[in-house]
Amino acid sequence: MRTTLPEQHPSRRKVLAGGLAGLGALGVTGGLAGCGSPLAAGVAGAPLNPDSVTFWNLFGGGDGARLQTMLDEYRRQQGSQESLTAATFAWGNPYYTKVVLATLGNKPPDVAVAHATRATILAQAGLLEPITEDLLGLAGLSSSSFTPSVWEAGKVGDSYYTIPLDTHPYVLFFNADVCGQAGLLDGDGKLAPIQGREAFEAALTAISQVTGGAAWSASNVGDTSGSWRLFQTLYWQMDGATDFLGDDGQQLTVNEELALETMGYIGDLAARGLLTPTVDYAGASTLLYTGKVGFQTQGEWEITTAQGIEGLTFGMVPIPQVFDAPAAQADSHTFIIPRMERTDAQRELAMGFIKSLLDQSLTWAEGGHVPALRATLESPEYQALEPQADYAAAAEIAKYDPPGWYSGSGSTFETIVGAQIGLVQQQLASPQQALDAIKEQLRTYLDTPSPVLGS
The missing domain is CATH 3.40.190.10 (Periplasmic binding protein-like II)
Known part of the structure; x- marks a missing residue:
């Protein structure tokens, strides 16, 4: 209140x-x-x-x-x-x-x-x-x-x-050598279209058979914004998703059922060994560059780093539509x-x-x-x-952070929410525990009138 x-x-x-x-x-x-x-x-x-x-x-x-x-x-x-x-x-x-x-x-x-x-x-x-x-x-x-x-x-x-x-969306990087061995490339050496949960998980499984380990790296250690970007992308792909915050950050309006489903999906893929359970920002990229994974989700700004890796053949595409509609976190x-x-x-x-x-x-x-x-x-x-x-095309499906005086890129909101999502990926918290912690930690900000809108 x-x-x-x-x-x-x-x-x-x-x-x-x-x-x-x-x-x-x-x-x-x-x-x-x-x-x-x-x-x-x-x-x-x-x-x-x-x-x-x-x-x-x-x-x-x-x-x-x-x-x-x-x-x-x-x-x-x-x-x-x-x-x-x-x-x-x-x-x-x-x-x-x-x-x-x-x-x-x-x-x-x-x-x-x-x-x-x-x-x-x-x-x-x-x-x-x-x-x-x-x-x-x-x-x-x-x-x-x-x-x-x-x-x-x-x-x-x-x-x-x-x-x-500009628009800077969260995108999918792929290691062309690994994905080629997994049979995921088209005749031009680009990633063949992937749509739907079944197709996405089949692609991850094929990559895992090549790497002998994880298929996909997504940083979640010391990178709360990265964990938020992953959640925001998958959450908004679900029919019925709503902004996490409403009334300029004074109300919690997230669809809790879909939030739990999204976090559950992230945790499940990590538990199955398809998604890295624990990796920091630099480590997630290194796994892609060295062929330890075939996919990495990250902001497109890391293109310059990837281009500087000798011998690396890689590509980038919008994150596949896993659920009901395409979406990508962006600013x-x-x-x-x-x-x-x-x-x-x-x-x-x-x-x-x-x-x-x-x-x-x-x-x-x-x-x-x-x-x-x-x-x-x-x-x-x-x-x-x-x-x-x-x-x-990822710019056309961009989903921005919800408005709020404590929200936006690099904000307190991303830190609070992203930290808990990261714990789910690390198998250190259940989705319900994470959501409960998010709601409790956001309470101070939800109950504090905006310093802008206050009279």
Whole structure:
């Protein structure tokens, strides 16, 4: 049951500053990464240069390297290194806390990156500029420039607040050598279609006969988000699935019967030796790369790692439809424009920067993410990109995390729920025990009014 705020309470601005800043204490912790003195404009009160775009992001690894190439291209287009000031922050709650505090102080970046599942709370707090057709038009864009599913993910109320860069779905990697020996490849060396529980389990059994052990690796040790992605994918493939949370995270609305069935299926496959019972993030990939398994489920961003493994022949496809309908857990990287006092010229400058990065979506797609810009997604160049084009359809069946002030990528919600699902896979908890623990651990957050929606 939802609690209410006392009648005498601090101002909305103080609630936002205190409540949203506190989100960083609820999940991943971390600080500024690779951020020099002028890059922290808006955090420490440093002045913002009106003639330069200030951009904040949370990309590391291969994504970070590709982004740097794209930023360098923007600077080249502008003819000046000073045309852009870019900062990279630690992934997760710390990043979003910094965006909140800078915006409340009226010194946010001109443009920032946000996961679609994390932008919702920022929009509800009134911290983002609405993305209107007129604003998009400043860069020669419109809502129809983007794939409908990812564009709609940016809607809050009657307005839109994100400009999507990509969709990054949970997908199936396969070791072509192992799957070839198991008789699962077609004449072109690609994974033959698999649909239905019987066909999926037959494929796992065939792989297991080749490997002499597990057929499928899915990380569940130190990777609560991975366990959540696996659950969310299979759960939404079942007829009758509902969002885990409702009323912006204040109600538990999950179909408990299907949740138990989903966790039971994960646990059963692990107990039968077809799915790895216990493996961490790096270990799950290593099993695929060394031929110890034929399948791995993971975010498509690990394509760069797989491509760097000498002698590995692999492919990627959307996760097979095991149950009633296709589905894949996903999120999207988007651009947001934090609310502050801006001139028309500054808005046009910000939109020009966003357009430059969108125009380089093919570079971004090389790192695995499915482009949100239709011009890139439908281009011959992208369609010829393998294996990226082979799993692009996963973006059409994307299932995002349920809205909530403590939900979204890298959130407290994923940590709580994913940890219990991982225990089921490890045979350390029954589905009912896991669900009971999830409900108990979520109770604090269910009963805490949103710091955004509270008056």
